[in-house]
Amino acid sequence: MALMQIAEPGMSTDPHRHRLAIGIDLGTTNSLVATVRNGIAVVINDEQGRALLPSVVRYRPEEEPHVGYAAQRAQSEDPYNTIVSVKRLMGRGLHDLADAGSLPYAFVDAPGMVQLKTACGIKSPVEVSAEILKRLRERAEHALGGEMVGAVITVPAYFDDAQRQATKDAAKLAGLNVLRLLNEPTAAAVAYGLDNAAEGIYAVYDLGGGTFDISILRLSQGIFEVLATNGDAALGGDDFDHRIYCWILEQSSLAPLSAHDTRLLLTKAREAKETLTEYPEVRITAVLSTGEMVDLLLTAQVFDALTASLVGKTLGPTRKALRDAGLTADQVKGVVMVGGATRMPQIQRTVAQFFKQEPLNNLDPDKVVALGAAIQANVLAGNRVADDWLLLDVIPLSLGIETMGGLVERIVPRNSTLPTARAQDFTTFKDGQTAMSFHVVQGERELVADCRSLAKFELRGIPPMAAGAARIRVTLQVDADGLLSVSAREQSTGVEASVAVKPSYGLTDDDITRMLKDSYVHAKEDVHARALREAQVEGKRLVEATQAALAEDGEALLSAAERADIARGLSALAAALEGSDLTALKRAVETLNGLTVEFASRRMDASVRKALAGHRIEDVEC
């Protein structure tokens, strides 16, 4: 019979309808898959009992590619076809890769994303990642004995839109249903927050194979809130390997190396780094294809000195993240260590010194992200009572719509928790207006010009109506992945237009901080600017309405003197519209309004007479 797992109270599933879900940590160096079984998150091992799957794919002509350890072993023999650290290439063009020259691959520059020439033809990083994900999916299906609902896949907090989309595409290609992409540090907090249930401010220090992320999170009453993130998208354990590799070259004064020898020495460097975590020194030996011998002794002290600048590079973003969160290091209650590279003693020491406390590492730093992802996947698949805990991600900056005069109407305020949906009604500015264009912006400033433009779209087919009569409902919706969709719907006819944008990923954290700061600094000017723009819009509307009325009824209803008065008022207002004196503008608007009161009432009488002419009184009675 099938093997059963223990469910949460009242959460039993029907036979054959188990909601199996997995969490995947798709790492630069290693990947893992985890699931929740009998209420506990566990990493799923392979047949040999190994938790990690090296994120290495080796393409072989006319054969299934090797993934994992088999591919990793072939790194030095077949460097061109053995793709390592593919995560660094995800969603990247050739011009984005500063170090393309030092990688042993045959790159093909393709629009959008770089591609790789392999023994199996040209492969994109998405396809390479899909091979890794496919292997993890098979492992999970094998272990869970059934169909999966879906997966939560983690990405670095720094991944931009293109990189996130590439990750989703890779999952789709691997036959996985993505329940959600989750930021890696948030996943780590989920794993720790649940197991330890401690409230307070936490820092997540994540030094993986290829990326460094620092996140400041607040855990309170079972709720996670991300206060700030920072990091370095090109700093990781690989760089420590590279330092050792350069040291080997320097010490042995070797001639330029073949791709094969480069790979061999990088592998040796990584092994040396791992050995130094437990031993004070390591012997590095290798025989190169040229017959040259490498035989060196690397001590922990030398390794510390070689990598001191790399360790130091993690502290800059850490300080910045704390500053963004408005906190100091001593307010941090605990530091969560994530990523295999945090096992290095010099990292542990530096972090302990910086935060003046021993970092938390009672969960395996290689597994903690996958475990958190599995816990999240389990909740999303519906295996837990929903109000047990929530995972909150927030919108870093407000989202709004441009209105007349280049002003921003904020619809979704910053720090709204995801997912969210907000709607607001807008109307037309001119009589008979049949189209409206929408400009979606992000930022805290009052004027569109000071905010970031996200998207523009048009709504056509609005029935002709008097200005202000149409009701157009604009809805901004942000889903849990941060994907924003905006729709505009004319309420009487139901005509609709919409656009999808991804707001937060295009902005770096520095941008966000700067935009926020600007909004505080310029708060006063912004209030004035808004008032002026509003008066200008009102003034222009009045000028247009008066001119239209004059053209229609001016001759018939006004004397020459009256027409001259109104013309004077018009030109005074036009002049005031040119300047930026708010009081003068308001006065001009009032003056013209006063001058046209009589004209307006005569026009009203005339139109009533026109409407009634030829009708008997009974016809108009209602």
Add this chain to the structure above:
Amino acid sequence: MAITLTEGAATHVKKFLAKRGKGAGLRFGVRTSGCSGLAYKLEFVDLPGEDDLRFESHGVTVFVDPKSLEYIDGTELDFVREGLNEGFKFNNPRVKDQCGCGESFNV
């Protein structure tokens, strides 16, 4: 008759309860659903029901509602590993026939 756990199953249940951090024991029962009439139910227990019958086995309390007991009395719960998969298996002496996977059954 009674509901029993093998020693291995009890060890695992105790471990799961400890990691979960709360729970009075294990609920074992049946529900009417599934492809062959009845389906097993296996859950953690936070609040025992008033009418629940309790069985102690190797230090684990198993809660069973009286209606369910008719279908499962005498069952032994075992924890087994099959390849990469692991989980609970039931040796129920009352089962007459069951669906291919054994998740639902008839008595």
